[in-house]
Amino acid sequence: MSKTLVLAEKPSVAKDIARVLKCQNNGNGFLENNYYIVTWALGHLVTLANPEHYHPKYKVWNLSDLPIIPDELELEVISKTSKQYNTVKNLMYRNDVNDIIIATDAGREGELVARWIIEKAGVRKKIKRLWISSVTDKAILEGFNQLKDGNDYVNLYHSAVSRAFADWYVGINATRTLTAKYNAQLSCGRVQTPTLAIIAKRDEEIRNFIPKEYYGINAIVNNIKFSWKDKKTNDTKVFNKDYCEKILSKIQNKEAIITKIQSDYKKQYAPNLYDLTELQRDANRIYSFSAKETLSIMQSLYERHKILTYPRTDSKYLTTDIVPTLKDRLNAIKVGSYQEIVGNILKQPIKTNSSFVDNNKVSAHHAIIPTEERVKLSNLNDRELKIFDLVVKRFLAVFYPPFEYEQKSIEAKIEDEVFIAKGKKVISQGFKVIYQYHEEEEGDEQLILDIKEGEKWRVQSLKLTIGQTKPPVPFTEGTLLQAMENPVKYMENSNQSLIKTIGETGGLGTVATRADIIEKLFKTFLIEKKGKDIYITSKGKQLLELVPDELKSPVLTAQWEQKLAKIADGKLTKESFINDMKNYAREIVEKIKTNEQKFKHDNLSSKQCPNCGKLLLEVNVKDARLLVCQDRQCNYRKTIAKLTNARCPNCHKRLELYGEGDNQVYICSCGHKEKMATFNERMKKAKNSLSKKDVSYYLHQINKENDISVNQALADALKNINIKK
Numbered sequence: 001m002s003k004t005l006v007l008a009e010k011p012s013v014a015k016d017i018a019r020v021l022k023c024q025n026n027g028n029g030f031l032e033n034n035y036y037i038v039t040w041a042l043g044h045l046v047t048l049a050n051p052e053h054y055h056p057k058y059k060v061w062n063l064s065d066l067p068i069i070p071d072e073l074e075l076e077v078i079s080k081t082s083k084q085y086n087t088v089k090n091l092m093y094r095n096d097v098n099d100i101i102i103a104t105d106a107g108r109e110g111e112l113v114a115r116w117i118i119e120k121a122g123v124r125k126k127i128k129r130l131w132i133s134s135v136t137d138k139a140i141l142e143g144f145n146q147l148k149d150g151n152d153y154v155n156l157y158h159s160a161v162s163r164a165f166a167d168w169y170v171g172i173n174a175t176r177t178l179t180a181k182y183n184a185q186l187s188c189g190r191v192q193t194p195t196l197a198i199i200a201k202r203d204e205e206i207r208n209f210i211p212k213e214y215y216g217i218n219a220i221v222n223n224i225k226f227s228w229k230d231k232k233t234n235d236t237k238v239f240n241k242d243y244c245e246k247i248l249s250k251i252q253n254k255e256a257i258i259t260k261i262q263s264d265y266k267k268q269y270a271p272n273l274y275d276l277t278e279l280q281r282d283a284n285r286i287y288s289f290s291a292k293e294t295l296s297i298m299q300s301l302y303e304r305h306k307i308l309t310y311p312r313t314d315s316k317y318l319t320t321d322i323v324p325t326l327k328d329r330l331n332a333i334k335v336g337s338y339q340e341i342v343g344n345i346l347k348q349p350i351k352t353n354s355s356f357v358d359n360n361k362v363s364a365h366h367a368i369i370p371t372e373e374r375v376k377l378s379n380l381n382d383r384e385l386k387i388f389d390l391v392v393k394r395f396l397a398v399f400y401p402p403f404e405y406e407q408k409s410i411e412a413k414i415e416d417e418v419f420i421a422k423g424k425k426v427i428s429q430g431f432k433v434i435y436q437y438h439e440e441e442e443g444d445e446q447l448i449l450d451i452k453e454g455e456k457w458r459v460q461s462l463k464l465t466i467g468q469t470k471p472p473v474p475f476t477e478g479t480l481l482q483a484m485e486n487p488v489k490y491m492e493n494s495n496q497s498l499i500k501t502i503g504e505t506g507g508l509g510t511v512a513t514r515a516d517i518i519e520k521l522f523k524t525f526l527i528e529k530k531g532k533d534i535y536i537t538s539k540g541k542q543l544l545e546l547v548p549d550e551l552k553s554p555v556l557t558a559q560w561e562q563k564l565a566k567i568a569d570g571k572l573t574k575e576s577f578i579n580d581m582k583n584y585a586r587e588i589v590e591k592i593k594t595n596e597q598k599f600k601h602d603n604l605s606s607k608q609c610p611n612c613g614k615l616l617l618e619v620n621v622k623d624a625r626l627l628v629c630q631d632r633q634c635n636y637r638k639t640i641a642k643l644t645n646a647r648c649p650n651c652h653k654r655l656e657l658y659g660e661g662d663n664q665v666y667i668c669s670c671g672h673k674e675k676m677a678t679f680n681e682r683m684k685k686a687k688n689s690l691s692k693k694d695v696s697y698y699l700h701q702i703n704k705e706n707d708i709s710v711n712q713a714l715a716d717a718l719k720n721i722n723i724k725k
Contacts, residue, residue: 002098005091006038006130007114009104012303013135014040017103020140029087037091041104045085046116048168049076051176063180067173067589069582073165075120089121099126102150106131106365107312108568109512111153112160129153134309135302136371138325159568162577166190166560169578169585170551177592178546182599184539184630187524188547190556191509192517196526197552198483198490200536200544202475209471215244216467219412219419220460221256222451226412226419236420237467248464251414258455259418260411266424267404270397270431272316273356273367276511277485279311279390284478287386288532291477291515297387298368305380306373307332308391312512313365317358326350328372330399333392336377341434345399356398369395393434400431410451414459474533477518484508484517487554508554525628528620537620542599548591601630611636641667646679648672 006021008014018024018031018038025032030039051058051068053076058068077085091097100118104110118127127150132143171189178186214237217228227236228247238244272278276295283289289297298311327350334342356367368391380388404427412419475483483490485507509517521527526540550556563580566572605618609629616627616636624642629635646655648668655666655674664676674682 001034001096003032003034003094003096004036004099004101004128005094005097006036006101006103007088007117008038008040009043009110009113010303011040011042013103014038016135016137016306017140020137021144029084030091037094037097039088039091040084041088041113041117042081042084044113044116045078045081045088046075046120047078048164049074051172061176061180063177063593066177066180066593067586068176069169069173069585073168075116077120085117085120088117089123092118092121092123092125097125099128100150101128101130101147102153103130105310105312106133107512108156108160108163109510111157112164115157115160126150132310133313133365134306134371136306136373138328138372155568155570158574159564162567162574163560163564165574165578166581169581170588173585174547174551174588174592177589178543181592182546184599184601185524186543186546186599187520188543188551190551190560191513192520193544193547193551194487194490194508194554194557195480195484195517196521196536196540197544198487199475199480199521199527199534200541201490202472203536206471206474211468211470212239213241214239214467214469215241216465217244217248217419218463218465219256219414221412221419221421222457223460224410224421226256226410226421229418229420231418241466244464247417248462251417251459252462254414254459255456256412256414256419256459258410258451258453258457259413260409261451261453262409262411264407264409265404265427266407267402268430269355269402270400271394273318273369273398274391274394275314275316275367276311277314277481277514278316279368279387280515281478281481282390283387284476284481284532286390287383289383289387290518291481292519293383294387295512295515297383301380301384301388305384307371307375307388309367309369309371310365311368312510313368314511315362315365316367317356317361318352318366318369319359319362320357322366322369323350323352323357325372326352329370329395332372332374333370333395335375338392338396341396345396350399397431397434400434401428403430403432404428412457474535476532476534480518480534481514484514490554508557525617525619529623539601542597545597546592546595546599548588551588609634609636649682 006014006017008017015031015038018036021033021036021038023031023033023036023038027037030037032038053074054068054070057065092100100123102111102114104114129148129150129152130143131148132139167189171187174189175187178184178188216237219226219228228244229236230238274282276298279298280289280291280294283294283297284291295311298308301308302311327346330342330345330350334346370392375388377385405424406427407424408422410421412421473479487507508514521540522529525537526543527534528537529535544552563572563577567574567577601617605616605627607616607627608614609616609631612629612631612634614629614631614634616638617630618640619626619628625640626637627640628637641656641658644655644657644666646657646666647653648655648670650672651668651670653668653670655668655672657676658665658667666672666674666676666679
């Protein structure tokens with residue numbers, strides 16, 4: 001009897017598919033029954049070969065050997081997961097396997113994961129495609145009933161291959177040239193370097209900002225606060241103090257005449273459903289979660305709990321085929337504090353509109369919403385509950401009516417000077433009841449008075465107001481994600497076609513890769529964090545001086561994405577694009593080689609490396625300070641202090657942990673110090689007043705501190721590399 005091999009991307013998804021298909025026989029790395037064999041990758045099992053694969057001389061990063069431009073890039077099996085690759089390959093070659101269903105993530109990178117395995121194995125069997133956005137039993141069954149022809153996705157695969165080849169040719173050559181020339185760990189790429197440049201530009205704006213004092217006038221009339229408005233500019237502030245003081249003197253002890261009253265009925269509709277980037281931004285703003293942390297939590301809610309849909313989406317809309325499932329999704333979340341809200345929605349037939357259902361605004365995956373899987377809130381930890389709550393409330397809000405209010409504007413004249421007052425009165429909270437947020441305030445109520453045009457009122461008080469212009473705020477992870485998603489303002493002198501493309505393709509990186517890009521910038525010491533704010537390091541600034549200008553701009557990504565889209569549509573061959581990238585890599589190498597700029601470590605400490613004797617560099621990573629050897633061959637590093645999840649008993653800020661072993665000490669910026677033994681004793685006492693769940697979560701957070709990985713993957717890769725200039 002012939003069988004079908006199903007290749008999933010992760011074991012958890014494969015096991016869900018196997019359960020739905022009733023594959024109950026366990027094999028070594030697969031499950032099967034009489035009709036199906038379900039196996040899995042572990043992310044990528046196959047990748048592009050490293051330079052040394054093409055010639056042993058490339059083990060040494062020698063400037064004279066660059067650029068490295070193999071005629072054809074080859075695939076190699078990733079050694080850590082080679083066992084599973086061999087399992088998948090053997091299954092593909094089984095005589096009873098007639099065809100293969102690609103069930104990896106539905107997208108460009110998911111296509112690459114599966115096709116590279118098939119290509120490396122050299123198997124030639126019929127391919128079908130499972131294309132689903134959630135891994136509930138219902139979604140899997142529907143997906144298998146609507147399998148696509150694998151040939152429909154060949155161009156998508158070519159697009160993915162082209163992107164991977166281009167990043168290899170440009171990234172490998174630029175990074176090796178920089179590193180070999182300056183004998184320092186310097187890396188660049190078409191996404192990470194423009195992202196670094198965006199941070200640098202913001203830093204420069206803040207550094208060069210000169211605050212200016214501005215002035216205005218406030219008047220209290222009939223207990224209403226009015227602000228003076230300049231007749232020429234319509235602005236409520238000016239930078240000329242004398243001008244304001246003259247006006248203030250002129251209108252002293254004068255009456256105010258109400259010259260205009262305008263009331264406008266307004267509506268505010270619910271925000272869009274979440275895509276991954278906006279969810280990461282809100283999670284960072286509200287809960288201080290990093291982008292990578294939010295994605296990790298979302299993966300758990302998608303794969304393990306199966307209560308949210310596919311996280312790596314760039315769409316905020318649903319397709320019409322999802323509409324019949326909305327009632328089941330609402331019933332699935334009719335638990336806890338959501339019960340009353342869901343009940344209110346289900347009292348009437350569900351209505352949809354183009355504000356959240358639009359086929360034209362969905363590419364590979366629809367917005368993140370709950371699945372039809374019944375939710376058990378008790379199974380979720382604190383972080384999962386927070387992310388789940390954000391998604392559920394966005395979902396519920398689109399079914400609620402708009403927030404309605406009356407916007408009132410009052411204009412008055414004192415002598416010939418114009419003063420304005422504004423406020424609003426809430427008519428209906430609408431969707432905002434979901435967020436338990438109330439707009440109405442006592443101050444706003446005072447504006448909604450029985451006041452008429454032409455009335456004259458005594459001015460109760462006049463006051464000169466003084467303020468200062470404020471510099472741009474530093475990036476947080478949330479606002480940096482936003483800048484990466486929409487980097488148009490950083491594309492100076494670009495044509496409208498490129499600007500449109502960068503908008504349509506979602507900016508720098510993808511929803512799936514932005515978190516890793518930010519992490520890499522931290523781990524290579526190009527950026528650092530102070531509180532929630534992100535700043536470029538001296539190393540980062542110097543790197544931007546060393547790389548060619550085009551690698552610092554989002555324009556390069558826009559140009560690539562235009563061509564990759566054409567490849568996906570069958571309008572451009574991957575061979576043509578790859579040849580262009582080979583030539584571009586040659587140009588980049590030449591520009592770096594001929595650059596006369598110098599690189600200098602300016603974060604040297606006074607401490608010597610115990611291995612090689614060279615001075616150590618003091619660097620900041622996300623939640624720690626380290627001493628790192630400047631010699632990349634040595635790779636010595638030591639943690640000086642790490643920011644923990646433990647809280648100061650006095651000011652409740654996060655404590656830093658210094659020292660090693662029994663001598664470890666918790667220290668707070670407020671001056672509090674506490675030995676590890678004392679801290680542990682205090683926690684034991686506190687344990688009695690905490691629930692078992694609270695204690696478990698807290699200990700988990702503390703244990704995470706001992707798992708700080710600082711650029712370990714790159715360190716392992718570079719450990720045995722010699723550099724020659």
